[in-house]
Amino acid sequence: MGLVLTAYVALAATGMSIALARKAKRPRPRWLRPLHYGIGGTMVALVLLLLSIGVVGTLGHFGTLGHSLHLAAGLTAVVLVLVSAGSATQIGPKHPRARSLHVGINILLLLGFTWVGLTGWTVVQKYL
Numbered sequence: 001m002g003l004v005l006t007a008y009v010a011l012a013a014t015g016m017s018i019a020l021a022r023k024a025k026r027p028r029p030r031w032l033r034p035l036h037y038g039i040g041g042t043m044v045a046l047v048l049l050l051l052s053i054g055v056v057g058t059l060g061h062f063g064t065l066g067h068s069l070h071l072a073a074g075l076t077a078v079v080l081v082l083v084s085a086g087s088a089t090q091i092g093p094k095h096p097r098a099r100s101l102h103v104g105i106n107i108l109l110l111l112g113f114t115w116v117g118l119t120g121w122t123v124v125q126k127y128l
């Protein structure tokens with residue numbers, strides 16, 4: 001989760017540099033977009049990894065899912081990450097709304113991560 005949040009902060013920073021360069025009609029450094037894309041892909045992979053650890057671990061321990069709101073929070077975060085990445089691939093002149101969708105989803109994603117983090121921490125307390 002620490003890595004996920006680190007990736008999120010790096011994406012916010014590189015994303016804002018992209019937006020600033022676009023608004024100022026300045027050429028942006030050539031490495032900026034691939035860097036943002038690469039960190040984004042890494043964050044998607046990390047979130048899917050946490051999802052599979054959570055599901056496999058919970059099934060192994062209880063045999064069933066859905067012991068707390070952490071399940072809903074986890075699934076929400078995964079869906080938001082996938083929509084964010086999907087909308088990102090559509091950013092360009094052909095899809096004028098993809099950019100604001102990407103940015104809007106990413107703001108919701110911060111709330112989603114906060115929710116998984118808090119509910120995850122609550123289930124951890126059960127084991128301590």
Ligand code: HEM
Nearest residue numbers: 011012015016018019022033037040041084085088091106
């Ligand atoms: C989920 C993984 C992510 C992927 C694959 C991704 C990919 C992209 C891509 C391809 C673009 C378009 C770049 C261009 O204009 O050429 C973009 C723009 C942007 N992204 Fe992301 N991104 C991700 C996550 C995030 C996150 C988490 C944030 C913020 C916290 C973010 C903020 C932005 C911003 C601010 C822009 C610039 C929009 C503009 O030009 O106004 N991205 N992203």
Ligand code: HEM
Nearest residue numbers: 001050051054055058065066067068071074120121123124
């Ligand atoms: C994006 C991040 C995460 C995702 C997608 C995720 C997803 C999941 C899912 C789907 C489950 C199965 C829950 C159930 O069926 O009740 C689970 C279980 C669990 N997760 Fe996460 N999780 C994430 C982050 C975290 C974090 C940050 C923590 C700790 C602070 C955590 C701690 C746990 C624990 C302890 C369980 C066992 C559930 C139980 O005992 O009821 N998870 N996770």
